[in-house]
Amino acid sequence: MREIITKPFTGMEDEALICGRCGYCRSACPVYNVVGWESATPRGKIAKAKEIFSQGKQTELSAEFVQRMAQCTLCGACAQECSTGIDTRKMWLELRKRIAALGREPKAYKALRDNLQEKKNISNFSNDERLEWAQDLDDPAVLKPRAGAAVGYFVGCVSSFFPQAAQVPLAIAEIFSKAGVDFTSLGGEEWCCGFPLISTGFVDEARQFIRHNVDKIRQLGIHTLVASCPSCYSVWKEDSREALQGYDLEILHTTEYLVRLIKEGRLSLQEIPETVTYHDPCDLGRTSGIYDAPREIIRSIPGVRFVELPHHREQALCCGGGGTLQSVDAALAAKIARLRAGEIRSVGATVVVSACQQCEQMLTAAVREAKMPVRVLDVSQLVLEAMD
Amino acid sequence: MEKLKQQFGVRATDSLFECGFYSRDMAPVPSLLVDPLFNTRPDIVVRPVDAVETAGILKTAFADNIPITPRAGASTVYFNSVPVKGGIVIDLNLIAGIEDIDEAAMTVTVRAGTTWLELEKYLNPLGFALKSFPSSAPAASIGGWFSMMGYGIGSIKYGSLLSQVQSIEVILPTGECRWLTNDTKPPLAWFAASEGTLGIITRLTLEIRRLSSMKHFLLAFTDVGEMRRALESIINAPVVPYNLHFADKRYALAMQSLGFSPSDTASSCTLGIDYEGSRAELDIVQNMIIRLFGDDRTIRLFPEEEARREWTGKFNALRLKRGGPSVLGGEIWLPVKTLPGYLADIKKKADCYGLDLISYGHVVTRERAAVMTLFYTNETRIGSYILDLAMVKKIHDVGYRHGGWPYGVGLWNTPYLGRIFTLPYLNELRLRKQMLDGRGIMNPGKLYRAPFFLNPVSFAVGMGTLAAVRRITGRSGRR
Structure with missing residues (x-):
C-alpha cells in the first residue's frame, strides 16, 4: 500500500512566503546536520529564495546560494516536518529549475546533462552495453527485448552500468526466472529515466527521455513494468503520467512485485539466521509511500530477526546519495552516509537491506569505512539467498 | 574577530x-x-x-x-x-545531547542546544516524559525556552519550566562558568526569562515524569461565554488537565477552510482538553467530562479520534499560514477570566478595521492563558504591510485593557515594558543586568529599555498614525 502525504504546491513564490521560518525542518535535514550553518537549513534556503524570486532580487543569486541549493539530497525529510505543509521537495526541484533557466547551475550539472544527451545514460559507457551485466546469467537472452512479455523490467542506469550494483539485476532476473515470470527488458533502448535531469533542473530535457521510454514500452505492448530503482519508479509513477495517457500500464517497484510473488506462493524461501534491518530509500518511502512491501518480504523469510533502525519509515535518514549530491559534493554525501552507518551499528544488525542501488552503494562504502561487520544487500539479493 | x-x-x-x-x-x-x-x-x-x-x-x-x-x-x-x-x-x-538520567531523582541533565522534541523522543522509550514543553518543541531548544518565560503544554499541571529546573550551567559575560541552583548567588531564577541577556546557558538539569497514558477531549461551543464556563469547570476540577487549549470561531473556520479541521467545528469555539495519568485517573476524567458536558445540548463533544488528532497537531498551529501568505499578530499573557471580554473586543476591533482576527491559545496556569491573535497579510505589499503592522499594537492594546501584556520582550515588545513589568521589578531586572553584565555585551538592545525609535511615546504616536491612515484608506496587505 502506498502511503504518501499529498501536499498542495501553490507555486514557488507563494510557498516561500508561506514558510514561517519555524525551523522544524532543521533537525530533520541531513545536510544541515553535517554542514551546521543556517544557510544549509531548509528554512534558510527558502528565506533566501523568497528574497531572490518572490521579492525580485535576482541579482542576489550568489554562487554560495547555488552551492547550498545543490547541497541537498532531495530526501524530503524537511517536507515531512514542515509545520506549514510546504512540499519542500517540490520547492527544491523548482528552485533548481529556476537556477538552470538562468544558466547558473553548477558545472557538474551541465556535464551530467551533456553526458546524458550524448550517452542516454549516466555512465560513460555506450547505451548499447545496457545488458552487459546479463552476461553472468545462465541465459542472457532472457533479457532481450521481446514484444508481448507479461512484465517489463526497467533496470535503471546504476544497476546496468555500475559493477558494484550488477548483483541486483542479476538477482531480480534469477528470481523472475525461478518464479516463472514472463519478463523482458528494453535492452539498449532503455534510456535514463530522466530523474537526474529533473533533479538538476533540466525538466524540459527530461521529457525527451520519458517520452522515449514510454514509446518503447508501448511498442513492446508491455502492460506491467517493474523498476528496481526508486527514482526510476517515481519518474514512471508520477512524471510519466502525461506521456502514458491512454495506455494501460501497471507500474511496480520490485518490492511490490516480489511481495506479490511471495503471496502467490511462487517463491519458496528458506531460513536465513541473520539480524536484518531495513533502510528506507527516500524516493521509495517519503516520495512514493512504499514502506510495507520491503518489510513484508524481509519478515516472510524464516529465521530472520528483523530490527528497525532508530529513524525509519517516514522519519528515515537519507543515505546521502540522493539529489545528485555526489556529483557536486561527494564528501558531504559520504558524511551523511556515516550518520546512517552509526544507526545501523546501534541496532546490531548483521545485514542491512535496502531497495535502492544508490543507497546500497552509499551504505556499503560507509560500513566498509567504519569497519563494521555488516553486509549491505538489496531486498532482491536477500530473497535470492533465501531461495538458494 | x-x-x-x-x-x-x-x-x-x-x-x-x-x-x-x-x-x-x-x-x-x-x-x-x-x-x-x-x-x-x-x-x-x-x-x-x-x-x-x-x-x-x-x-x-x-x-x-x-x-x-x-x-x-x-x-x-x-x-x-x-x-x-x-x-x-x-x-x-552543537551544544546538544542528553548527558544523564537520574531515575531515583527523576531528573535529566541535558545540553542546552537540544530541542524539546529530541529530548522527549529520547525519554519516551525509556518510560519517561517531559513535564512540559513548548508548542514549538521540534525547533525550540531547552536553553532557549528556559531563557523565555517557559510556559506551554503541560504547564497547567506541572508549573513553569523554572519550577522544574534544578540547576543550570551558565557562562557569565566575563567567561566564568558557574553551576547555579535556587540557593546560589546569583540564583538560577535570574536567568529564567532573561532572554540571553545575563549569560549563556549550556546545561540544565530538569525534572521529568513517568510516561503515562493520555486521554483527549474536544468540545465545541456556540458561545465564548459557555466556553469560559467550561474552562473554569475544567480548571477547578479535582483532576488537573495536562493541556488545555482553545480557539475562537475564526480559527475553526480558517482551519476548516484549509482542510485541517473537521467541517462541523466551523462557527464554533473549540476547547481541547488533554489528560495524562494512570488508567484509574483517566477513567475518573472520562466520567467527569461526561458528567460536566454530556447532557448539555449546546456543547458538542467530539469523538476521541478527533480529539486525538488535535493533540497530534499540537505543534502545527502555523498551518494557518497557508491562508496568508503572511501573518501578523500578538501573543498576550491574559487572565483566563477576561478571555470572553478580550475575544469580544477583538471582534469589535476586527469589524472596525476590516480585519479577520483569529485567536487561539493555551491555558498555562489556573489564572493565565497565552493567547495568540493574528491576521492575514502580505509582506510583499510593503506599504500596506507597514500599515498592517499598526494593527499589532491594536491587538496588544485590547489585551492590556483586559489585564494582559505581551508574552516575551526581545526587541519588538520593548515599547510595552511598562505594561509587562512594574517599575520596581523592572528596576530589579536592570540591577541584575548591571551586576552581571555591567559592560552590556550580552544580547544588547533587548529586554531592559526600549531603543530610541521604539520608546513608548513615539511608538504609540507612530502606530496610531499608521492605524488611522489604514482606517481612512481601507488599505491592508491582504487586499
Missing part, C-alpha cells in the same frame, strides 16, 4: 552571505524598517561545541567589549536571538 576565526576554523565565519542568515528570526519585518535602525547582521558567527569553548568566546568578547547574541532554534518573533548591534552570534546548536 580574527582570533576567533583562527581558533574555531570551519566553525566560525564572517562571510556576508552566511552572516545574513543570522540577521532574522521568525518575524517577517521588512528590511526597510529594520536596516536603517539596527545592525542585525553579525560580524561573525561562531559554533562552539561545549561550555569551555563558549567561555573562551565570552572572554574574548568581554575583553574587547564586543556584543554577543546567543542563538539556537531562533523560533521566536521578537528578535530575541537576532543581534541589533552586530558583533558575535554564538550558534549553540
Whole structure:
C-alpha cells in the first residue's frame, strides 16, 4: 500500500512566503546536520529564495546560494516536518529549475546533462552495453527485448552500468526466472529515466527521455513494468503520467512485485539466521509511500530477526546519495552516509537491506569505512539467498 | 574577530552571505524598517561545541567589549536571538545531547542546544516524559525556552519550566562558568526569562515524569461565554488537565477552510482538553467530562479520534499560514477570566478595521492563558504591510485593557515594558543586568529599555498614525 502525504504546491513564490521560518525542518535535514550553518537549513534556503524570486532580487543569486541549493539530497525529510505543509521537495526541484533557466547551475550539472544527451545514460559507457551485466546469467537472452512479455523490467542506469550494483539485476532476473515470470527488458533502448535531469533542473530535457521510454514500452505492448530503482519508479509513477495517457500500464517497484510473488506462493524461501534491518530509500518511502512491501518480504523469510533502525519509515535518514549530491559534493554525501552507518551499528544488525542501488552503494562504502561487520544487500539479493 | 576565526576554523565565519542568515528570526519585518535602525547582521558567527569553548568566546568578547547574541532554534518573533548591534552570534546548536538520567531523582541533565522534541523522543522509550514543553518543541531548544518565560503544554499541571529546573550551567559575560541552583548567588531564577541577556546557558538539569497514558477531549461551543464556563469547570476540577487549549470561531473556520479541521467545528469555539495519568485517573476524567458536558445540548463533544488528532497537531498551529501568505499578530499573557471580554473586543476591533482576527491559545496556569491573535497579510505589499503592522499594537492594546501584556520582550515588545513589568521589578531586572553584565555585551538592545525609535511615546504616536491612515484608506496587505 502506498502511503504518501499529498501536499498542495501553490507555486514557488507563494510557498516561500508561506514558510514561517519555524525551523522544524532543521533537525530533520541531513545536510544541515553535517554542514551546521543556517544557510544549509531548509528554512534558510527558502528565506533566501523568497528574497531572490518572490521579492525580485535576482541579482542576489550568489554562487554560495547555488552551492547550498545543490547541497541537498532531495530526501524530503524537511517536507515531512514542515509545520506549514510546504512540499519542500517540490520547492527544491523548482528552485533548481529556476537556477538552470538562468544558466547558473553548477558545472557538474551541465556535464551530467551533456553526458546524458550524448550517452542516454549516466555512465560513460555506450547505451548499447545496457545488458552487459546479463552476461553472468545462465541465459542472457532472457533479457532481450521481446514484444508481448507479461512484465517489463526497467533496470535503471546504476544497476546496468555500475559493477558494484550488477548483483541486483542479476538477482531480480534469477528470481523472475525461478518464479516463472514472463519478463523482458528494453535492452539498449532503455534510456535514463530522466530523474537526474529533473533533479538538476533540466525538466524540459527530461521529457525527451520519458517520452522515449514510454514509446518503447508501448511498442513492446508491455502492460506491467517493474523498476528496481526508486527514482526510476517515481519518474514512471508520477512524471510519466502525461506521456502514458491512454495506455494501460501497471507500474511496480520490485518490492511490490516480489511481495506479490511471495503471496502467490511462487517463491519458496528458506531460513536465513541473520539480524536484518531495513533502510528506507527516500524516493521509495517519503516520495512514493512504499514502506510495507520491503518489510513484508524481509519478515516472510524464516529465521530472520528483523530490527528497525532508530529513524525509519517516514522519519528515515537519507543515505546521502540522493539529489545528485555526489556529483557536486561527494564528501558531504559520504558524511551523511556515516550518520546512517552509526544507526545501523546501534541496532546490531548483521545485514542491512535496502531497495535502492544508490543507497546500497552509499551504505556499503560507509560500513566498509567504519569497519563494521555488516553486509549491505538489496531486498532482491536477500530473497535470492533465501531461495538458494 | 580574527582570533576567533583562527581558533574555531570551519566553525566560525564572517562571510556576508552566511552572516545574513543570522540577521532574522521568525518575524517577517521588512528590511526597510529594520536596516536603517539596527545592525542585525553579525560580524561573525561562531559554533562552539561545549561550555569551555563558549567561555573562551565570552572572554574574548568581554575583553574587547564586543556584543554577543546567543542563538539556537531562533523560533521566536521578537528578535530575541537576532543581534541589533552586530558583533558575535554564538550558534549553540552543537551544544546538544542528553548527558544523564537520574531515575531515583527523576531528573535529566541535558545540553542546552537540544530541542524539546529530541529530548522527549529520547525519554519516551525509556518510560519517561517531559513535564512540559513548548508548542514549538521540534525547533525550540531547552536553553532557549528556559531563557523565555517557559510556559506551554503541560504547564497547567506541572508549573513553569523554572519550577522544574534544578540547576543550570551558565557562562557569565566575563567567561566564568558557574553551576547555579535556587540557593546560589546569583540564583538560577535570574536567568529564567532573561532572554540571553545575563549569560549563556549550556546545561540544565530538569525534572521529568513517568510516561503515562493520555486521554483527549474536544468540545465545541456556540458561545465564548459557555466556553469560559467550561474552562473554569475544567480548571477547578479535582483532576488537573495536562493541556488545555482553545480557539475562537475564526480559527475553526480558517482551519476548516484549509482542510485541517473537521467541517462541523466551523462557527464554533473549540476547547481541547488533554489528560495524562494512570488508567484509574483517566477513567475518573472520562466520567467527569461526561458528567460536566454530556447532557448539555449546546456543547458538542467530539469523538476521541478527533480529539486525538488535535493533540497530534499540537505543534502545527502555523498551518494557518497557508491562508496568508503572511501573518501578523500578538501573543498576550491574559487572565483566563477576561478571555470572553478580550475575544469580544477583538471582534469589535476586527469589524472596525476590516480585519479577520483569529485567536487561539493555551491555558498555562489556573489564572493565565497565552493567547495568540493574528491576521492575514502580505509582506510583499510593503506599504500596506507597514500599515498592517499598526494593527499589532491594536491587538496588544485590547489585551492590556483586559489585564494582559505581551508574552516575551526581545526587541519588538520593548515599547510595552511598562505594561509587562512594574517599575520596581523592572528596576530589579536592570540591577541584575548591571551586576552581571555591567559592560552590556550580552544580547544588547533587548529586554531592559526600549531603543530610541521604539520608546513608548513615539511608538504609540507612530502606530496610531499608521492605524488611522489604514482606517481612512481601507488599505491592508491582504487586499
